[in-house]
Amino acid sequence: MPSKKEEQVSEKTKEQPKKRTNTVIPETTFSKAGKRSKKTISQKEEALKKEQRKSEPKNIESKATPKTRPIHERKSKKYKDSYTLIDHTKEYALEEAIELLPKTSKTKFDSSVEIHISLNIDRRHADHNIRDSLTLPYGNGKKIRVAIYSDDPELKKIGADLVGGDDFLQLLDRGELNFDVLITTPSLMPKLAKYAKLLGPRGLMPNPKSGTVTTDINKTYNDSRNGKIEYRVDSNGIIHCSVGKVSFEPVQILKNIEALIDSVKSNKPSSLKSTFIKSVYLTTTMGPSIKLNLANL
Numbered sequence: 001m002p003s004k005k006e007e008q009v010s011e012k013t014k015e016q017p018k019k020r021t022n023t024v025i026p027e028t029t030f031s032k033a034g035k036r037s038k039k040t041i042s043q044k045e046e047a048l049k050k051e052q053r054k055s056e057p058k059n060i061e062s063k064a065t066p067k068t069r070p071i072h073e074r075k076s077k078k079y080k081d082s083y084t085l086i087d088h089t090k091e092y093a094l095e096e097a098i099e100l101l102p103k104t105s106k107t108k109f110d111s112s113v114e115i116h117i118s119l120n121i122d123r124r125h126a127d128h129n130i131r132d133s134l135t136l137p138y139g140n141g142k143k144i145r146v147a148i149y150s151d152d153p154e155l156k157k158i159g160a161d162l163v164g165g166d167d168f169l170q171l172l173d174r175g176e177l178n179f180d181v182l183i184t185t186p187s188l189m190p191k192l193a194k195y196a197k198l199l200g201p202r203g204l205m206p207n208p209k210s211g212t213v214t215t216d217i218n219k220t221y222n223d224s225r226n227g228k229i230e231y232r233v234d235s236n237g238i239i240h241c242s243v244g245k246v247s248f249e250p251v252q253i254l255k256n257i258e259a260l261i262d263s264v265k266s267n268k269p270s271s272l273k274s275t276f277i278k279s280v281y282l283t284t285t286m287g288p289s290i291k292l293n294l295a296n297l
Contacts, residue, residue, distance in 0.1 A: 072288065078106035083288045091293040094257065097282045098250045104287045111246045111285035112141070113253055117239040117264060118278040127269040130239070131232040133210045134263045138252040139227025141245035146224050147179035148217060149188060149206075158221055172198060179204070181224045183212050203230075231260070239264065246284055257282075261297050 030038040072083045082104040105111045121128040147162035148155050156163045162179055172195050184206045199205040206212040210230045214220045231241045243256040268276045283289040
C-alpha cells in the first residue's frame with residue numbers, strides 16, 4: 001500500500017501541467033556553391049513562383065486607350081486655318097504650290113520659303129554624303145555677314161563685315177563669331193586648324209568644297225553676297241534649304257527652286273541605280289507643308 005506522502009506527491013504531479021518542449025528544427029544545410037547553394041535554391045524558388053503567377057487567371061479590366069490627336073490639331077488656330085487650305089491627299093505642281101505659299105503664311109514677319117528634299121541614299125557610302133554649294137539666281141533674301149581672314153590690307157576696301165589677320169584670330173580666341181560665312185586662302189588654313197572644334201559644328205569652317213577656301217577672294221565674296229548657299233544631307237538623308245521669302249515674286253521662287261533641284265540631281269551618286277529623289281515638300285516658316293509632284297521637277 002502506498003504511504004500518504006507518496007499519494008500526495010503523485011497528486012501534485014497530476015495537477016501540474018506538462019511543460020512544452022520547443023522542438024528545434026534543424027536548418028537546411030547549403031553548400032558554398034553549385035546546385036545546393038543558397039543563391040541557386042532561392043533563384044529556383046522565385047522562378048517557380050513566377051511560373052505559378054503566370055498560370056493563374058488574370059482579371060484585368062480592359063482600359064480604353066486614350067485617343068491621340070493628329071499634330072495639326074494640336075497646333076495654333078492660325079496653323080489650323082492654313083492647314084485646311086491644302087489638300088494633303090494631292091501632289092501639287094511646283095507653280096501651283098508656289099501660288100499657295102502666301103495664303104498659308106500667317107506670320108507677322110516676312111517668312112522664309114523652305115524646301116525639304118528626301119533622297120534615296122545610304123550615308124554609309126562616301127559618295128552618298130551629298131554636299132554642294134550654288135548661287136541662287138535671286139538669292140534667298142537673307143542678309144549674309146561675311147568675314148575674311150587674310151593678311152592682305154587691300155581686302156578691307158571690298159566692304160566685308162569683318163576683315164583681319166592675327167586680330168581676327170584673337171576674336172576667335174574669345175569665341176566671338178559675328179559672321180555667317182568665313183573666307184580665307186589655302187596658305188592660311190593651317191592657322192585655322194586649331195579652331196576646327198569651334199567653327200566646324202556651326203558650319204563656319206572654310207572648306208574647298210563650298211568654295212570658301214580660294215585664291216580669288218573677291219569673286220567668292222561677291223557670290224556670298226549675291227545669294228550663294230551651301231546644302232548637305234542630314235543624318236536622315238534629307239536636304240533642308242531656304243530658297244527665298246514669301247514677299248518674292250512667284251517667278252523668282254520658281255527659278256531658285258529649279259536651280260537647286262538641278263544642282264541636287266547633278267550630284268546623284270554613280271553607284272545608285274534606283275530613284276534618287278524620294279519626295280519634295282515646300283513650306284513657309286511655321287506653316288504647313290505642301291507635297292510636290294516629282295514628275296514636274
